Every structure is written in C-alpha cells, then in structure tokens.
Amino acid sequence: MTTDPPTMKAIVQRGYGAPERVLQLDQTTARPVPGDNDVLIRVRATSVNTPDSATVAGVPYVLRAQAGLRRPKQPIRGSDVAGMVEAVGQGVTDLQAGDEVFGSLWGSANSSKPGTFAQYTVVPASQLVKKPAGLSFEEAAASVMTGLTSLLAMRDVGHVGPGTRVLINGASGGVGTMAVQIAKSLGAEVTGVCSARNVELVRSLGADHVIDYATQDFTKNESRYDVILDNVLNHPPKAVARLLTPQGVFIPNSLGISGKLLGGLPRVARAALMGKGSTDVKFVTLAVNHENLNALVRLLESGEAKTIIERAYPLDDAAGAITRVLGHHASGKIAITV
Ligand SMILES: NC(=O)c1ccc[n+]([C@@H]2O[C@H](COP(=O)([O-])OP(=O)(O)OC[C@H]3O[C@@H](n4cnc5c(N)ncnc54)[C@H](OP(=O)(O)O)[C@@H]3O)[C@@H](O)[C@H]2O)c1
Incomplete structure (x- = not known):
C-alpha cells in the first residue's frame, strides 16, 4: 500500500506580474524531503529580499532568461528562514528535531528547490545555525541575506x-x-x-x-x-x-x-x-556558511546590530509583503510570519 506524501501550505507563483495576481496560497504542495546533509524545517518566519520581489514581478525582464521564460521554473520564492528542525538527513550530526535554527538556502544546490514561503523547507545543515533565544523568528529570518551582505561588504570587501x-x-x-x-x-x-x-x-x-x-x-x-x-x-x-x-x-x-x-x-x-x-x-558575493552566520549571531546577540523590521505580514498575505518591497521604500526589512 502506498501513502500520499504529506502536504503543506505554500505560496506558489503562477506567472510574472502583480503579486496579488500571480501568487496563490496552495494547501496541497508536497512537503520537501531532506537529502543526507539537509534539514527539514518547520518554517516560523521568512523575509522578502529583492531577488524574491524581482522574480515575482519578472522585472528586469533579463532575469526570466534564467528563472523561466513564461513563469519561474521553481514556483516557491524565499531564501531566508527561521524555524524549528522537523527532521535531519543521515549525515547531519550537529542539529536535531526540535532545535530552533535560522539561515538561508541562498547559493546552495537547494536554491533551485522550493523556497521558504511555505510551512516547510529544506536547507543544507551547513547553511543553518541555532537561533539565539533572545531573537524572535522574524528578527532572525529577516537578518540573514541583508545582514550577511552588509557584514561581508564592510568587513571583508571594505x-x-x-x-x-x-x-x-x-x-x-x-x-x-x-x-x-x-x-x-x-x-x-x-x-x-x-x-x-x-x-x-x-x-x-x-x-x-x-x-x-x-x-x-x-x-x-x-x-x-x-x-x-x-x-x-x-x-x-x-x-x-x-x-x-x-x-x-x-x-x-x-x-x-x-x-x-x-x-x-x-x-x-x-x-x-x-x-x-x-x-x-569590488562586488559582494554572498556566502552563507557557519562562520559568517556565527559572526552575524555575535553582532545580534551583543546588540551591536539589530534587525529593523517595518512589518511582518502573515504568509497568506505574501503578496502584500512583496508589493511593499517592490516599492523600494520599506524602512528596514519586510518579514513574513508562517
Ligand atoms: N550582493 C548581494 O549578495 C546582495 C544581497 C542582498 C541585496 N543586494 C542588493 O542590495 C540592494 C538593496 O537591497 P535592500 O534589501 O536594502 O533594498 P530595500 O530594502 O528596498 O532598500 C532600498 C533603499 O533604496 C532607497 N531608495 C529608494 N528609492 C530611492 C531613490 N529614488 N533615490 C535614492 N534612494 C532610494 C531607499 O531609501 P528610502 O526608503 O529612505 O527612500 C532604501 O534605503 C538591492 O538592489 C539588492 O539587489 C545584494
């Protein structure tokens, strides 16, 4: 007897254009399955970065050459994540079910897999660290891409x-x-x-x-x-x-x-x-790894840096969150609570 794979809520993108037109809440997306070195995360928060908003709009058009000509080949956006470990692959030894973690699937082979605007996502263990207890899931998730970019720009490039x-x-x-x-x-x-x-x-x-x-x-x-x-x-x-x-x-x-x-x-x-x-x-190349994430954790835990969040939108209103980022005038970050 075969059993259907477990499903989840996710925001799926059906084409390019206005977020409220092309993004839909889907209740029947299959949960991703972690590979040997991956972690399955019950997502609690994510955030919108410019690659997400640009890919929803499909602008500049040149990005469609890589993302998909008529619609994105991979329909779930999002790379930043904070949440709870649900399961780990066989090769993962430093994390276990129940751990609160944050990180990003940016730049990994998983970048081409379903993103984080969903109830569950899969991220390589090498791109996750434990979330400091003093940070909310939203603060942690919204710090990753922009925090690491800033850290690398100031510390390593500048x-x-x-x-x-x-x-x-x-x-x-x-x-x-x-x-x-x-x-x-x-x-x-x-x-x-x-x-x-x-x-x-x-x-x-x-x-x-x-x-x-x-x-x-x-x-x-x-x-x-x-x-x-x-x-x-x-x-x-x-x-x-x-x-x-x-x-x-x-x-x-x-x-x-x-x-x-x-x-x-x-x-x-x-x-x-x-x-x-x-x-x-010089350009900044984002590198999501334990060393850089731990440096970010030190900045956030010491209070030297805090995540500025203009607003956290519920997952159901991911379109509203994307629209705000497409306006280019959010004060700090736009988070999404899942
Ligand atoms: N290298 C990497 O790995 C990497 C990673 C992340 C992001 N990025 C890039 O970094 C850039 C910024 O990302 P972000 O997340 O910080 O974007 P953002 O949150 O949308 O910030 C936009 C900034 O631009 C200002 N701005 C908007 N319109 C302006 C105008 N007409 N004249 C002058 N300033 C204006 C805004 O100021 P006001 O709101 O005060 O007007 C705000 O400070 C993006 O282009 C993104 O692609 C690169």
Whole structure:
C-alpha cells in the first residue's frame, strides 16, 4: 500500500506580474524531503529580499532568461528562514528535531528547490545555525541575506576599521540599516543617504551624518570616503566614485531600481569596467556558511546590530509583503510570519 506524501501550505507563483495576481496560497504542495546533509524545517518566519520581489514581478525582464521564460521554473520564492528542525538527513550530526535554527538556502544546490514561503523547507545543515533565544523568528529570518551582505561588504570587501569614512547610499533599506550598524561596530565614521522619512531611523542606528537625497545630491559633495556602499545605483558610477579617497573602494550592490529590460545591469557593467582602471571597484558575493552566520549571531546577540523590521505580514498575505518591497521604500526589512 502506498501513502500520499504529506502536504503543506505554500505560496506558489503562477506567472510574472502583480503579486496579488500571480501568487496563490496552495494547501496541497508536497512537503520537501531532506537529502543526507539537509534539514527539514518547520518554517516560523521568512523575509522578502529583492531577488524574491524581482522574480515575482519578472522585472528586469533579463532575469526570466534564467528563472523561466513564461513563469519561474521553481514556483516557491524565499531564501531566508527561521524555524524549528522537523527532521535531519543521515549525515547531519550537529542539529536535531526540535532545535530552533535560522539561515538561508541562498547559493546552495537547494536554491533551485522550493523556497521558504511555505510551512516547510529544506536547507543544507551547513547553511543553518541555532537561533539565539533572545531573537524572535522574524528578527532572525529577516537578518540573514541583508545582514550577511552588509557584514561581508564592510568587513571583508571594505576592510572597514576605526576611523574609516564610509558612505552608504540606501541606508534605510534592508541592507543599509544593517550596514550602518555594522560599520559603526567596526569603528567607522558613517554617512547614510536616505529619504527625509527615514533620517531619524538612520541616525538612531548610529550614522554620524545623514543626507536626505531629495534635498541634497551626495555626488556633488566635497566630502571624500574610504568606502562607498551603493545599494541604489541611482547615480552614474563615475559620479559616485569621484568621492573616493585615493585608496578608497567603491562597492556597487544593486541591480538598480529602474530599467524594465536590464534593470541596473548597464550601471553595474560600467562600474565593473571602471574597476579595470584606476578605481577600486569590488562586488559582494554572498556566502552563507557557519562562520559568517556565527559572526552575524555575535553582532545580534551583543546588540551591536539589530534587525529593523517595518512589518511582518502573515504568509497568506505574501503578496502584500512583496508589493511593499517592490516599492523600494520599506524602512528596514519586510518579514513574513508562517
Ligand atoms: N550582493 C548581494 O549578495 C546582495 C544581497 C542582498 C541585496 N543586494 C542588493 O542590495 C540592494 C538593496 O537591497 P535592500 O534589501 O536594502 O533594498 P530595500 O530594502 O528596498 O532598500 C532600498 C533603499 O533604496 C532607497 N531608495 C529608494 N528609492 C530611492 C531613490 N529614488 N533615490 C535614492 N534612494 C532610494 C531607499 O531609501 P528610502 O526608503 O529612505 O527612500 C532604501 O534605503 C538591492 O538592489 C539588492 O539587489 C545584494
């Protein structure tokens, strides 16, 4: 006798376009099955990152070449996760059923498997750590992609240390709110660029100077910076790089907020070309592993960084969560409670 595989609730994507049109709550999705080195997680929270929202919209169109031409080949979005271990594969020795964990399936072979906007997901054990008790599931999940990106940008790419002058364009978003705090924890003098609505938030995170982009174009400033993290790419890379000190490093970190066909790719390409010349241009490559996750845990547990969450949406309203991120103006992160 065969038994049907257990099912779960999941948000599935049926095409590209407006989130409320293309995302549906499905109650009959098969639960994923962990491989030998994987962990099956009962998801308690996840969060929306720009790859999720861009893939739902299907914009820039160029992303469809990889994700799927008419609809995404893999219908469940989401990579950040926090939840409870339900079961582990044979090769997993450091986690067991009942452990509270957080991490991400980003970059793993599991990236092409069902995502985290669901009741259950499967993540390699190498991309999970135990969740600190003092963090909510939402805070933990919403810290992963943006927290690790910020940590790697500031610590490993920018080599930020005491007195480093850092400018962060897009200081009020998911990456920016983390990057401001991490740069401060490393001893930097931080300038954040955001809208007037978020000036107080960015200041409260420790920024020494905050520029409201509506009233001041930071590329016209006379100040110079050792590290520029650009999460928006709304200015020509050359204009931004002009603000670097002689040894300064420019970190373009955005696929852009406009351009339906290619998004910010032309600007990313121009920045990369500048890097072949005299300007130091470096990109952040997200690496989800125990070492980086544990460094993030230390920042979160010590209070040097906290996850700023504008709002947590219920799973049933994942479309609302995605819509908010597509607007590019959430203050900090948008979480999803499962
Ligand atoms: N390298 C990696 O592995 C990696 C990982 C994660 C993310 N990223 C990239 O990082 C970028 C930022 O991600 P995020 O999660 O921080 O995005 P986000 O939360 O949507 O933040 C957007 C930021 O852009 C600002 N902004 C929006 N419109 C603007 C405008 N017209 N002019 C100037 N600033 C504007 C917002 O400020 P206000 O709201 O104050 O207007 C906010 O600070 C994305 O492009 C993403 O692709 C890269």
